[in-house]
Amino acid sequence: xxxxxxxxxxxxxxxxxxxxxxxxxxxxxxxxxxxxxxxxxxxxxxxxxxxxxxxxxxxxxxxxxxxxxxxxxxxxxxxxxx
Amino acid sequence: xxxxxxxxxxxxxxxxxxxxxxxxxxxxxxxxxxxxxxxxxxxxxxxxxxxxxxxxxxxxxxxxxxxxxxxxxxxxxxxxxxxxxxxxxxxxxxxxxxxxxxxxxxxxxxxxxxxxxxxxxxxxxxxxxxxxxxxxxxxxxxxxxxxxxxxxxxxxxxxxxxxxxxxxxxxxxxxxxxxxxxxxxxxxxxxxxxxxxxxxxxxxxxxxxxxxxxxxxxxxxxxxxxxxxxxxxx
Numbered sequence: 001x002x003x004x005x006x007x008x009x010x011x012x013x014x015x016x017x018x019x020x021x022x023x024x025x026x027x028x029x030x031x032x033x034x035x036x037x038x039x040x041x042x043x044x045x046x047x048x049x050x051x052x053x054x055x056x057x058x059x060x061x062x063x064x065x066x067x068x069x070x071x072x073x074x075x076x077x078x079x080x081x082x
Numbered sequence: 083x084x085x086x087x088x089x090x091x092x093x094x095x096x097x098x099x100x101x102x103x104x105x106x107x108x109x110x111x112x113x114x115x116x117x118x119x120x121x122x123x124x125x126x127x128x129x130x131x132x133x134x135x136x137x138x139x140x141x142x143x144x145x146x147x148x149x150x151x152x153x154x155x156x157x158x159x160x161x162x163x164x165x166x167x168x169x170x171x172x173x174x175x176x177x178x179x180x181x182x183x184x185x186x187x188x189x190x191x192x193x194x195x196x197x198x199x200x201x202x203x204x205x206x207x208x209x210x211x212x213x214x215x216x217x218x219x220x221x222x223x224x225x226x227x228x229x230x231x232x233x234x235x236x237x238x239x240x241x242x243x244x245x246x247x248x249x250x251x252x253x254x255x256x257x258x259x260x261x262x263x264x265x266x267x268x269x270x271x272x273x274x275x276x277x278x279x280x281x282x283x284x285x286x287x288x289x290x291x292x293x294x295x296x297x298x299x300x301x302x303x304x305x306x307x308x309x310x311x312x313x314x315x316x
Contacts, residue, residue, distance in 0.1 A: 017188050071183040
């Protein structure tokens with residue numbers, strides 16, 4: 001069995017108001033040396049399959065079709081054996 | 083002149099749209115279901131606002147893959163009029179029927195207010211009832227209304243007159259101060275290149291019946307009706 005861990009982030013250069021709010025929050029409680037914060041999402045997909053290569057293709061298709069919007073988001077993923 | 087209002091699980095402005103066509107325009111209107119693959123004999127499609135599929139993942143991300151949206155695409159490719167309002171706009175961008183995307187409001191707050199808009203292009207089937215630079219009041223109610231597209235896409239859209247409405251103040255001034263959600267160039271509503279698909283965050287259906295105290299939105303539906311009637315005769 002395989003598990004895909006997909007990370008979806010707003011593309012670089014697109015303002016992330018949520019990340020800015022988190023940065024402001026961290027700074028307001030005294031954390032220093034923060035250059036920037038960006039908030040994204042992580043999806044864990046349990047796959048009923050064992051072949052790593054076809055799982056890789058499948059997760060790419062899922063990301064392109066639904067999980068990420070290529071206009072504003074980029075994605076990356078790792079697939080683990082579980 | 084048959085109108086269709088497309089329903090998803092979580093649509094919540096469909097009845098308002100239905101009411102405007104049925105009672106304000108007095109025209110036949112029917113609900114379309116997101117699982118329909120045949121949209122029947124409709125001349126115009128309204129994709130209403132709401133929270134289709136609970137806005138999970140991204141607003142419109144799941145709705146745009148529903149069977150009815152393939153039929154809506156075919157309908158639009160044949161020149162049919164499609165208007166997406168609020169969540170409907172988000173669905174149309176997710177479906178790539180309109181350029182760009184709607185990001186979270188830059189102020190991180192859900193905005194629910196009457197909003198002044200300026201009409202930018204009146205030479206479309208959706209805005210012919212207005213005059214250039216008219217200042218209108220439409221309600222807005224959204225969390226992800228911050229319009230974004232790549233700079234080259236924006237430049238192309240501006241050049242082609244694809245921006246229909248911009249956020250402004252009551253004096254009609256368009257600036258960063260009069261921009262409620264951070265949309266590039268204060269964009270509130272756009273049209274596709276072929277001029278038959280519109281997306282807008284403000285709600286014309288909530289400002290179309292005098293009893294609600296706002297009636298500026300009626301112009302959108304009357305423009306569409308006049309276009310449909312003129313083209314039916316030809």
